[in-house]
Amino acid sequence: MSNAKQGNGQGNGHERKVTLTSAEGCPIADNQNSLTAGPRGPLLMQDVQLLEQMQAFNRERIPERVVHAKGSGAYGKLTITNDITKYSRAKIFEKVGKETECFLRFSTVAGERGAADAERDVRGFAIKFYTEEGNWDMVGNNTPVFFVRDPYKFAHFIHTQKRDPKTNVRDMNMQWDFWSLSPESLHQVTILFSDRGLPASYRHMHGFGSHTYSLINANGERVWCKFHFKSKQGIKTITDEESAATIAADRESHQRDLFESIEKGDYPKWRFCIQVMTEAQAKQFQFNPFDLTKVWPHAEFPLIEVGELELNRNPENYFAEVEQSSFSPSSLVPGIAASPDKMLQARLMSYADAHRYRVGTNFQQLPVNKPRCPVMHYQRDGFMSVGQGGASPNYEPNSYDDAPKEAPEYAEPGLPLGDVTADRFNHREGNDDYTQPGNLYRLFDEGQKQRLASAIAGALGQARREIQERQLCHFFRADPDYGKRVADALGIDVSEMMPESQTGATN
Incomplete structure (x- = not known):
């Protein structure tokens, strides 16, 4: 029996025929033979289906991520198990038992797309929660700290993890030269070269938001917060020798483990917790609580359980749903906000900007990135826009009743910064425009x-x-x-x- 017949659902008890079409939906009669002038050629330019196939093939790849290039992903849900509404008004937390769909992408950090999963590296742990108030992206790692605390050093650090510009190989001189001149990296270096630098699988490691964030409750009261995801499978690591053996046998070991576990119904789970620090405590704290190279002691700021994260569905298409998935710390919902963490402040810009370069201006319109709630704004056009916004105005302020309007009830409280407050100040107040x-x-x-x-x-x-x-x-x-x-x-x-x-x- 030919593969063609099997592909059409014939010869195996099925009557359904699936007709091959062009990208425009036009049926294709012959997909085996090019259109030529006689049996020996040459080709004809009017063979538009061949041209379409070749041109599309030339454009199949998009730039890989500069960081976190090699990754795996899965869909799941967050179920709230404990009431934290006294800290946050975010609807994702509004009641015990509430479930919110999510997508999680694991990754290595330094390696390129062809890197082996079992290499010693920090692991990315990025989650997109599809809430009714918009997408909340928690973009973290499997470590609670990072190598640098100032964004000026971030690009330089990543360069040391990549290839030497002359030899085009990774160079320990680069890595250790930078680390030895950056003592703030020691905490993360210690974690990286400990057992936890070689997790046995993505299922057997914790996840952290790493940065300090704000939680804001319904009364406009702010606390500082850190996010933790504790593996319910437990921590499991491998040795350098086991890593080398795994890589020799299977460069996709973590991808395979995650996919096969979910396929057979062995759904991985994490306990979602937060640490909370009041503004008063932050002012008196022994070190800068917004320093990404340090953790908050659990004895002083114990974990508070929030819910359970479960991964229970594999993507249907890796490129569309994992490679094009785009996470940004700037994707925040009411009740969850930023902090003075300098690294976080820089990432609020850099991640979304990277996605607009790598995937496209309208990356949020792709199914894996698209919010599950209505999207109403004044952004228009650009590459790959699907016409979002329709015929409504593309400017604001405007006087159309059906146009999107700002919602002052979602305003965050001002953030005191010494002698000034960071807030949105009315530029017309006190001004004479006449x-x-x-x-x-x-x-x-x-x-x-x-x-x-x-x-x-x-x-x-x-x-x-x-x-x-x-x-x-x-x-x-x-x-x-x-x-x-x-x-x-x-x-x-x-x-x-x-x-x-x-x-x-x-x-």
Whole structure:
């Protein structure tokens, strides 16, 4: 029996025929033979299905991640087992028993896409929670700390983990030169070269948010927080000798273990916990609580259980769902926020920027990255946009009732930073936007004023009547004559539009 028939579902008890098509959905009659001028060729340019196949093949690869290039992923759920609403108003935590779908990507950090899973390395532990308030990305590692505390050093550190620019091989001189000149790396180096630098599988290691984050409750009260995921399978590691033997036999050992475990129903689980520190405690703490190279002592800040994370479904297509999955610490939901951690502050920008370069401007529209809640914003167009937003306005502020509006109830409390507070300050409050335009208008001679009013009316007259009336109010506030001239040019009787006392108002 031919493979072609098997592929069409024939000859094995099935009547269903699946017709091969082009990317546009057009049926393909022959996918074995090119269109040629006679049996010996040459090829014809009109063989569009061959051209499509070759052109698509040339574009199958996207740039690999600069860091965390080799990875494995799976879908699952977070089930809340303990009430922490006194710390956070995030809806993902709103009640015990609540389940939220998620996607988790494990990875090696330094290795390229062809790296072996069992190499000694830090492991990435990135989770995308599809909440009803948007996606929350917890982008962490299997270690609670990192090699550097200042983002200025991040790119330099990653360079030392990659290939020497001359020899094109990884070089211990590079790594240890950097580490020996960066004593803040010692904590992470100690973890990396301990037993935990060689986890037996992705299932047998912990995960950490590593950074300090904010949790904000319904009363607008903030605490600082660290996220922990404790493997319910227990910690299991291998030796250098076992690592070498594993790599020799199977470079995809962790990928295979994760996939096969889920396929047979042996779903890996982690206990999700937090550490909490109050703002008052942070001010008096013995070291900077936002330092990514240090942990918070568990004796002083014990783990508080939040829930259980379970992975229970494998992706159907690795490229679409794992390779194109994109995680960013900037993907935060109401009730979970950033902190003064300098490394986190830099990652808020760099991760999303990397995805826009690597995957595309609209990476959030891909199914694995797409929020499960409605998405309403004013971003438009760009590569691979599927027309999100439709015919609604692409600017704001606007006066359309059905356009997205800001929701002040989700505002975070200001963050005190010494003598100043980080917050969103109303730029119009206390500002006079009318005196200087009015002074300028009063400098014009009669002809200039009339031409100004005529030019404005020519453009403003094409807008809706309610927009014209709203703009006229601004002209009147700058100078009553300014407003009246434009109104007359528009053919609008301002005495019908507003009380006489308003037509003469000046600031």
